Amino acid sequence: MSLLLPLESNPDVMNKFMYLLGVPEKWNVVDVYGIDGDALEWVPKPVLALILLFPYNTKYFEFAKQEAEEIKEKGQIIVPDLFYMKQYVSNACGTIALIHSVANNAERVQLQDGDFKKLLENSKNLTPEERGEMLSTAGVNSDAYKVIKAHQELAKEGQTEADPNEKVVHHFVAFVQKGGYLYELDGRKDFPINHGPSSEETFLTDAAKVCKKFMERDSEDVNFTIMAITAKES
Template identity: 50%
Template sequence: MSETFVIPIESNPEVLNKFLIKLGVSEDFSLTDVYGLDPDLLAILPQPVLAFILLFPCSENYYNHRHEENEKLKEKPQKIPENLFYMHQFLRNACGTIALFHAVLNNLEKIQLKDGAMKNFYEKTKNLSPEDKGRILENDQEIIKIHQSFANEGQTEVPNAEDKVYFHFIALTRVGDNLMELDGTRKIPINHGKTSDETFMFDAAEICKKFINREKNDCRFTIMALAASCDQ
């Protein structure tokens, strides 16, 4: 089976918000840049904050940490919320789109889905396994077409779909009272422990800091918050 590629999408709130609207996500919530992880800078984010989207470099340090974390989880399995929406990534370079789907589809008690590509995908896949969800996305030509159209809108030079990408998107969001790290390239989601509406953005910031602190000489990180739209 040949691998399916898409063009990597840029970490750009302006582009990604248009992308979400095209997918059928209501405009009550939108993405905004996170300019710092200190409490004072987090406090200026529109409220409520439902998720963080983290873009980070795929370094040797990261993969070493990931291996160690996987080994620990084999020895001590974690609790996974029953109502979690989680899918695997088979569509190459689609990690940004998958992170957005993870952020939105785990917050449907607050975010409205209009008729459109994301709602159709959710209704088809909500009761399926993470693998089956990912396989359906891999072949969803409507979503792929929308992704490709917005991947061409960023401010940076558009790479070829086949080029190796050295950065990766994940989502951090609250599911019940759990802080979940959702990465479609991993077999399982990661439960980082208890959180709440009031503490989520501070707890998620601590997870982001751990990613950043593993890369002492690399500042190529961006963080966006999925939060209440300022004009709502």
């Protein structure tokens, strides 16, 4: 399976997908309307992950290449239990971002039994490349195929008409806190990006600062969207 309909940056669609993955409904996806201190105060707590949709263009590719070279030279800390998977399926970045967000918070969300929980268990000892191949070569009866099928069904529910052959100009990436560090998880990159120390209490502010850097690097473009996976307000 090499080509999917792209997922829309829409909390309603993301919530449906997240619940299909087995996340209890006490958690939900919400829009983040600003990245300064006051705006972040309105985001329900705790926050498990941020998902950023940003312009996927030459300016970004140049920065990402330079960033990767610096990390390869200097090295970085990757905690052993960080779940990371490569993206080999076109237009699957929204699904990969959601998988990264949920998989790295499976214990906190108390993930329910089902296809996605089985997928995580079966891929626990696999490499990021092997995990990515699970989705790209998923057989009809596999747990991975059921996740991809859910993606396809929900991609059709967006408010904009989706075309799998249309050139992708935006990309989803997830931010999570794991083992005391803030990680950027992008299946199109060679490896996760460690953005430094973080904690459950400071995660939202720490991740927002990194999102702000994305925006500053491409300040002429206003097409950025941030969503957060948070505790549902009672």
